[in-house]
Amino acid sequence: MTRAITNLGVDGGRLWADIMALANITDPAAPFTRRSFSRLFADGRDWLTKRFHEAELETRIDAAGNLIGRIEGSDPRAGSIIVGSHTDTVPSGGRFDGIAGVAAGLEIVRVLRERKIALRHALEIVDFLAEEPSEFGLSCIGSRGMSGRLTAAQLQFSKPDGEKLSEALARVGGEPARLAEAKRSDIRAGFELHIEQGTVLETGAIDIGVVTAIVGITRIEVVFEGKAGHAGATPMHRRHDALVAAARLVDRVRILAEESAAQGRGYFVATTGVIEARPNASNIIPGSARLIIDARSESREALVEFRERLDRESLVLARAASVERPRFETLSDTLPSACDESLRQLLKTAANGLGLSFVDIASGAGHDTAFLSHIAPAAMVFIPCKDGASHCPEEWCEPKEVAAGTAVILEAVLEFDRGET
Ligand code: GLV
Numbered sequence: 001m002t003r004a005i006t007n008l009g010v011d012g013g014r015l016w017a018d019i020m021a022l023a024n025i026t027d028p029a030a031p032f033t034r035r036s037f038s039r040l041f042a043d044g045r046d047w048l049t050k051r052f053h054e055a056e057l058e059t060r061i062d063a064a065g066n067l068i069g070r071i072e073g074s075d076p077r078a079g080s081i082i083v084g085s086h087t088d089t090v091p092s093g094g095r096f097d098g099i100a101g102v103a104a105g106l107e108i109v110r111v112l113r114e115r116k117i118a119l120r121h122a123l124e125i126v127d128f129l130a131e132e133p134s135e136f137g138l139s140c141i142g143s144r145g146m147s148g149r150l151t152a153a154q155l156q157f158s159k160p161d162g163e164k165l166s167e168a169l170a171r172v173g174g175e176p177a178r179l180a181e182a183k184r185s186d187i188r189a190g191f192e193l194h195i196e197q198g199t200v201l202e203t204g205a206i207d208i209g210v211v212t213a214i215v216g217i218t219r220i221e222v223v224f225e226g227k228a229g230h231a232g233a234t235p236m237h238r239r240h241d242a243l244v245a246a247a248r249l250v251d252r253v254r255i256l257a258e259e260s261a262a263q264g265r266g267y268f269v270a271t272t273g274v275i276e277a278r279p280n281a282s283n284i285i286p287g288s289a290r291l292i293i294d295a296r297s298e299s300r301e302a303l304v305e306f307r308e309r310l311d312r313e314s315l316v317l318a319r320a321a322s323v324e325r326p327r328f329e330t331l332s333d334t335l336p337s338a339c340d341e342s343l344r345q346l347l348k349t350a351a352n353g354l355g356l357s358f359v360d361i362a363s364g365a366g367h368d369t370a371f372l373s374h375i376a377p378a379a380m381v382f383i384p385c386k387d388g389a390s391h392c393p394e395e396w397c398e399p400k401e402v403a404a405g406t407a408v409i410l411e412a413v414l415e416f417d418r419g420e421t
């Protein structure tokens with residue numbers, strides 16, 4: 001485990017209490033669940049808004065639905081520093097993914113207030129809207145908006161009950177008609193603390209991961225249409241079973257991903273995380289099937305090639321199962337993004353100064369920082385998490401680990417504020 005660390009300059013107990021309080025705003029039947037756009041998500045944001053007010057932050061929701069708490073800087077021309085992450089969760093997720101990064105920002109503000117430190121830059125704590133893939137099939141909605149990458153077509157995505165993303169965005173306080181105003185040009189540095197969601201730090205007993213790059217993520221929706229029919233009375237040779245094509249595609253996704261990973265172009269993974277059959281009854285041949293495939297890589301070329309192969313092969317599978325493939329749609333397609341080298345250096349210097357060990361590490365998970373990095377220098381700190389478990393209730397890290405990551409960002413913010421002119 002990591003070393004006993006004391007005197008980090010942040011209040012680890014207060015930080016931990018915030019994380020637990022927010023985590024406990026959950027669906028009791030499926031801890032820890034606080035899906036974006038849900039009632040519980042709104043409850044979590046109400047809780048956070050109160051904490052922002054207590055910390056005397058000027059609080060607002062921007063046009064892209066991000067909840068932002070701000071302290072003005074002493075130099076109005078200096079621009080802003082952002083610290084943030086997200087408070088939404090996956091279904092039955094964990095207590096730390098996202099939450100820890102928002103709580104870290106809040107703790108940094110409290111420490112600055114207590115030490116009566118006024119920064120030259122404005123400091124903003126951001127709860128980015130819907131970092132996890134929402135019911136609209138889209139992730140990182142708030143950070144896409146803040147970086148000018150939330151498209152008009154994406155605002156038309158709808159969730160199963162028919163609500164459009166534009167409507168849901170307005171429901172949580174965003175302004176889809178003024179989305180352009182959410183795009184920022186004043187951010188000079190962005191920092192995000194996150195659990196590693198892997199085992200590199202835990203295995204190596206290393207305190208801090210300084211992220212090098214975040215994978216690109218391509219999400220593709222595929223729909224097969226066949227013909228529903230009686231499961232007992234339809235002979236095998238007369239079937240148009242959409243789920244048969246879908247099942248074969250799940251297998252191809254895995255094989256194509258394994259082949260890509262073996263090609264030596266860096267990290268590559270792909271997952272079929274959604275499969276829906278209709279009408280989904282035991283005695284009816286599935287008339288339609290919908291899949292969502294999530295592919296990630298450090299290599300843009302590898303992702304493009306995967307998508308092309310999947311396009312070709314899904315058509316072949318449709319033909320073989322005597323069904324149609326009416327939809328092959330790229331829902332989202334983010335570029336692999338590198339973290340800013342000078343901010344990474346500041347984080348390393350901060351870790352060093354605090355007596356913390358650190359290592360360079362790539363992120364296989366997506367993060368809001370990937371979008372932020374299109375409009376500003378941005379960097380991430382990873383902290384260890386137990387057994388690499390994440391997106392599950394077992395997700396865990398120790399109080400001193402979150403405190404250590406927060407202290408590193410605090411020191412980096414202070415140094416950046418001192419240094420940048
Ligand atoms: C976000 O957690 C993602 O990597 O999907």
Ligand code: MN
Binds near residue numbers: 090132
């Ligand atoms: Mn996540």
Ligand code: MN
Binds near residue numbers: 086098131194
């Ligand atoms: Mn996350």
